[in-house]
Amino acid sequence: MAIRTPDGEFPSIPALLRRNARDHGGLAAYREKEFGIWQSWTWTGAEAEIRAMAMGFLALGLARGDHVAVIGRNRPALYWSMVAAQMCGAVPVPLYQDATGDEMAYVLDHCGARFVVCGDQEQVDKVIEVQEGSGAHAIEQVVYLDKRGMRKYDHARLNALADVVAEGRAAHHRFEAELDARIAGLDPDSTCVMLYTSGTTGRPKGVVLSNRNIIETSRASSEFDHLKAGDDVLAYLPMAWVGDFIFSVGQAMWTGFCVNCPESDSTMMTDLREIGPTYFFAPPRIFETMLTSVMIRMEDAGPLKKRLFDHYMKLARRVGPAILDGKPVSGMDRLRYALGNLAVFGPLKNTLGLTRIRVAYTAGEAIGPEIFDFYRALGINLKQLYGQTEASVFITQQPDGEVRSDTVGVPSPGVEVKIGDSGEVFYRSPGTFVEYYKNPESTASTKDPEGWVATGDAGFFEEGTGHLRIIDRAKDVGKMADGRLFAPKYVENKLKFYPNILEAVVFGAGRRMCTAFLNIDLTAVGNWAERNNISYASYQELSQNPQVIAALKAHVEEVNRSVAEDPMLAGCQIHRFLVLHKELDADDGELTRTRKVRRKIIEQKFADLIEALYGGADKIYTETEVTYEDGRKGAIKATLTITDADTVPRTQRMAAE
């Protein structure tokens, strides 16, 4: 497939901004709830703000090719700062706002950022910590958005973003020509953004994406789902994540739809309801949380409402997805579904803020079939996609009408996908990244000279439908001691579909049997404990409650039965498990910032527990170091119960066959 270059007229994001301001200048481009009111900016207004900000950056001495780190929660001004940096010929580098000082220090030094734009005091403090620390850094100017608490800081090399904008505006005669020249200097090959991968192993790598990568991908994916000016998205996922950059910058600039920013992290659900986005993206976790809260509230509802809900949800699960996919459904069922829509589905969608959704995506992790079907049954067009930073997100996605919970869809427009001999998935696309910044070895080992990129995931194309199915990380797929296939993620996902289980880590590579660590979900289990009059004083106590463990044992055994049905993976049944006394946490290095399990670290850190799982003991005492949010360290001590779970023996299975 030929790689198309972006329309010569729009070689860069700033060029698209100019077009939007010209073609639909009056439409809302950004909204943000502040002081209880939705403030909005049109494309014309946004362009003026961004230009002023860019000229402010010029006044501070931002040079071509500089890196500008951006750290903070989703706010219009921070999105503008990225575009303003691009206008100046610099490269925006959004960072995870919950990164610790150490993690930030590495990235800031690696990209050599001269400018850092911070959302608030908390981020400024971390940057100052980096500046004053022993490590190398190139930081010269720090700019902050929220003025709160900043009054008494030394402002020699520190500026409020508002002041930078004001300065840029005042000096526009001086900088206008220079700015236009810099914008004109951008071409499809110049760097659009640099994003650091969360890195399940080793240090994060800086993925360089060009204007061509971002604009081509945004164009193709917007056309795929018929996105248009006038659509609304809610920008609430980390700005450092490639998905947010594609949705809130790439696609927003290409189509001219409106990016809505929540008031704060904790108001996301309220803001979702108020905005009612038409295009929505969320990791499975969010959909899961929403479903859990609906179910918990239905438990408290009156008997009539509860019966109405149960009755129509049963109907919806049966016919809802078929109606959504445009498959034949009897007239009677359609009528009953319409009634259900009036009584239950409509009001429920309205409460969730999903009434206006035309397209919703989930990705990043496998989603539980019940969760997935729940939303589709309500008539919400929830689909799955498969992607990664190095591909500018899109590798495969599900077309309307071909949506299932166990596949990730067909190759996205313009993307070629092939399965390697080892079962690893490879792709080649216009969105394929340019390189890893300052890391030619990794670039060479990931991307071959013909442009094929190894995803690191093992998967296969399904016969007949042509849909891709992902099994696990290729490097995690291994062999057990007796040579049977070991695919931990496959089992973990099955475990995590239970609302009681937040996280699961399965061990077994090179061992004679599989074992697991489980994390309880405090919301679900806590609610259950409350209903059953089980008192507990802490997370740790609840996690070791015998009734809780018994409930989890039932889940594990159910998973074992389901795993046993697949002869290839029957060896992955869980023989013994324990419930961890602490939640796995990115602050302790056990998860990545995108909440993926870091196996090596967990194996090292909890080596004593793993030994106990493979030993004969039924109790184990352990001490674990934890890091609090403010960076202090502490230790928690606990005695954990190890439980044996029933497995389906191979012989019995053969006999049954």
Add this chain to the structure above:
Amino acid sequence: MNDMSQAAPTADGRKIGGVLMEMKNITLRFGGVKAITDISFDIREGEIRAIIGPNGAGKSSMLNVISGFYTPQEGEVWFRGQRRQPMKPYEVARQGIARTFQNIALFDGMTVLDNIMTGRLTMMKSGLLAQALWWGRAEAEEVAHRAQVEKIIDFLEIQAIRKTPVGRLPYGLKKRVELARALAAEPKLLLLDEPMAGMNVEEKEDMSRFILDVNDEFGTTIALIEHDMGVVMDLSDRVVVMDYGKKIGDGTPAEVRANQDVIDAYLGVAHD
């Protein structure tokens, strides 16, 4: 003590001004019981002033004298250069004094927003009828007050519970809402009666940060009673220590900590 003009900048650059309130030889009696005996101290503009002491030392009585709820039998209270006469609670509020209570006193059935709006009641000028009809000046007035309240909601990071009835909130958040209502009155002097009582460590840290931020951002003078010594010593510029209704110490946290009377009062002293 009488040097009113001297402004002492603190380490972090806040300005502490002249005397805002002065208590002169206060004695408060309930019948035959002397709750407070001959206490004198002052509160300077912009400072965080703590009153500490063991149970029954007379701290809450002292706070009630400051707030004008109790009128002492002896002694004088000077506020902003004027000697105070006995007055009604609303007059106290108009003078620029707001407070929170040890046992939260919010309207449980009302939302957080409405509760905070009540903090601005004394500033509303339009009449009852105009407010009921929500017409003309009443509307413009409410919009202006709401804008002010929203700033406080933002400041205390309670946006997510804006429309939640207060009765449904956990204790720590109720305390924060109460602080918000007190701030809504834009006080010169903010009185906090055991702001951290019953809180866990994390909630205490949050509340401490908000108290410091209020003092720093709005320049509000704060007088607080608190049991948690760690909190008091970290937060306060100066501390008054009371025991059995008498003042046994007064000074910076470091001075107070070194004061033998204070150590005796807190740790007990061997009587032979």
